[in-house]
Amino acid sequence: MLLRVFLRYRRTVILSVALLVSFLFMTLQVRERGPLVDLVERGLVLTVTPFLKLYAAVTGTGSRLWVNYVDLRNVRAENLRLQEEAAALREEVRRFAEAGQENARLRRLLDLPESREFELVTAQVIAKDTTNWFKTILINKGSEAAVRRNLPVISTEGLVGRVVEVMPGTAKVQLLTDPVSSVGALLQEQRATGLVTGDRGQSATVKYLPLMAEVRVGDAVLTSGMGGIFPKGILIGTVTAIHRKSGALFQEAAIQPSVNFGRMEEVLVITGERGSGPPRARGVPPAAER
């Protein structure tokens, strides 16, 4: 009887079940992601991850071979150029060493702590977001490499984003250009603080900047260290435009992130500070850790 009813209305039944399950999944994530959603998502990601890692390994090897071939062709000219550059850099290193010693002396005089050094995990980007709504990437390091939720992710160019989901062998990273992302920011020159949010494109916006701050195009924007996730002083980007609306309490600035997210292949996850525990997971309740 039941089977007969199902067969008769199977189109409607299948559609209803699909919509109900989808809606249920979305509802379960409104406040905090539940274990059921995590389990399903991990299962889906794990079925494709081996192929993504294989693809990344093959394209990585191919890319390296090509780069090596191109390097060999240009090695003589490159050698001469590097010798000149090395001479200039030696002079620069000497000046930096002087400045470093002076910095250490002044820090001792002012009783300031030494600069922090981070424990980093290098990871390869193996997949990018499948939609145009959000901006996330998948990296090839997960829970086995001490990657945890809310850890900051950087590259050699600056801030990338933060880890939002961790699975065995992979982790999902929310880029700073994601519309849901927000990062405490500090203008390097003006020392004014604001909040960087993504805008679905390749750029981002610094909101809530004080009206009195004289923001200029080209100003560097750094992480402010507020919010408990990102360490202070990481380069986010540079100001490209300033928006002041009449009657508004704050001003906004469009910024160009220092990281080229389109060409990003490797990232660094900050898993802790040397000589201390994980710095950026502080303030995150244990229940939020996954």
Added chain:
Amino acid sequence: MIRFLLGLLLVTLLQTTLAHRVGVAGIRPDLYLLFLFFLSFRVRSEAATAMGFLLGLYQDAFSGAPLGLHAFTLSVGGFVLTGVAEGVDASRIFPRLVLLALSGLALGTLAQLLLHFFRLDPPVSALVTVVLPTALYTALLGGAVLGASRLKAALEVRL
């Protein structure tokens, strides 16, 4: 079924690794919708709905979207497209492209409404900056695929 699962794997690999390389101003074609669109001309309504659901789950799992968002929209897409596809002349490219562009617009708007319902609040401008360009780009790519398959068929007849 095996062919569908292989197609699902291929679409996921292409969407996560190569689609951004052909992106224009950050907008990439939606290969999941394209795959579902072509399926809807070949399978029955209930199969297209289930396939749309599975495609959507994978699309959500590899994005920052809440799990279920695209599972919802592509389930609706599979169900509706099979019904509409019956009335479309499959031998003509233009009506199929219009249908593909319209389905991209409709499902994008549905996603926008769902995001709004779940308090993720995308701006209304996203209809113009995300939904419309994605639908048009996907339709353009669909046109290229249809044109290429038509050309291949014509060459095979001549040979």
